[in-house]
Amino acid sequence: MQKPQEIVLAEPRGFCAGVDRAIEIVERALQKFGRPIYVRHEIVHNTYVVNDLKNKGAIFIEDLDEVPPGATLVFSAHGVSKAVQSEAEARGFRIFDATCPLVTKVHVEVAKLAREGYEFIMIGHKGHPEVEGTMGQLSEGIHLVEDVTDVAAVQPAQTELLAVVTQTTLSVDDAAEITEAVRKRFPHVREPKQQDICYATQNRQDAVKVLSGQVDLVIVVGSPTSSNSNRLRELAARLGTPAYMIDGAEELRHEWFDGIARVGLTAGASAPEVLVKDVIARIKELGATSVRKMDGIEETVKFPLPKGLKIDAATGLEIEVHKLPETGH
Known part of the structure; x- marks a missing residue:
């Protein structure tokens, strides 16, 4: 029976700038204010990330009633309604907004x-x-x-x-x-000047379009709640390549690889690279001998942290940041 020979890695894959920033906001808040830090909704839709932050002292809640007075609260990367924002302010929490810019x-x-x-x-x-x-x-x-x-x-x-x-x-x-x-x-409808679908979603889907044609199977690392990860799996399947989405290497099933020579591997924007590495190791155990990185766009986007969380790593002191005026998009 044919066993996998080569793993082809999609480029780009994994964390985007908005996810990086959201996780860093929770970690900095824990560092600065101590545990617990309350987070409304999963900070990003990834089981591994959420469990890691829980272990560090984050408490994930859906209802603001669960947050004690005077606590520090972080809004998740997905954003919140005006009503949630107003209620949180009225209750006097120390708020950091991790909504993706x-x-x-x-x-x-x-x-x-x-x-x-x-x-x-x-x-x-x-x-x-x-x-x-x-x-x-x-x-x-x-x-x-x-x-x-x-x-x-x-x-x-x-x-x-x-x-x-x-x-x-x-x-x-x-x-x-x-x-x-x-x-x-509605012929007169107004559309956004730039599409609202973010650069990271677009880039990861474009990479899967290229990847699907080069492999016999696509594995997407991502959690079931992750919208962008689900779209990657659907896209590969729509292009005619068998595709599975997994939360981690332990969900891989050896029968998926029967008769498969080349495995394509990508990860949703909220899935950390450590999970990709685990999956590579597991597929190698099944017989793969080489890993090739696909050519693709290199993402250099970085989003600034909110005021009050910029800490100098060496001194532990907060850095004063003077922002340049924002230019229009």
Whole structure:
């Protein structure tokens, strides 16, 4: 029986700048204020990361009632609604917002256009915390569509001032198809200047498109709750390559590799590289002898930490940071 010979690594894969920043915010808060630090919702959708931070003293909650007065609270990378933000401020918690800046950009756009009288169609997955956070920027006038069928049923109060926004971790191809349906039904709809789907989601999907054609099987490292990881597995399968998503190496099954010569390996934007290394080691045990890294985009994006968490590693003292004025995107 053919056993795997080569592992091909997608490039880029794994952590994006928003995930890096969110995890660092929790770690810095623990370092500065001591345990426990409360985090509303999983900081990022990855089991390993969440368990690691729990061990360091983070407590993950869904309801602000679970946070004691005077505690330090971190909002997850997915963002929160205005109602959650207001309640947290009213309760007097020390708050650090780990919302990914690319999600915040969507929130800012929604607030700005709402002031100009716009209603919104949001493309996203119902119940996903990012969608709840973005839709929760307004009390009304934002309509969720999950697929093309939903577009036909949406009933905005007016169509003159209508804008479309999307969840940042969608399938690029699905979002384009749904946006096209919105455009057909509402020809005057305003679209974002730059698409809302983030650079990391786009890059990882583009890499999987290239990877799928070179391998017999694709393994995606990511947790079941991770939207962008699920999209990677679906994309590979849609391109005709068998694909499985796993939380870690222990979920690999040897029968997946029967008759497989080349294994493609990638990881969602919230999956750490340590898990990828474990998977490589396990596939090598099954017979793989070489690992090749695919050519791909090198990501250099870095997002600054919030005020109050910039610590000098050598002295442990907080660094005063003078930010340059932000330029428009």
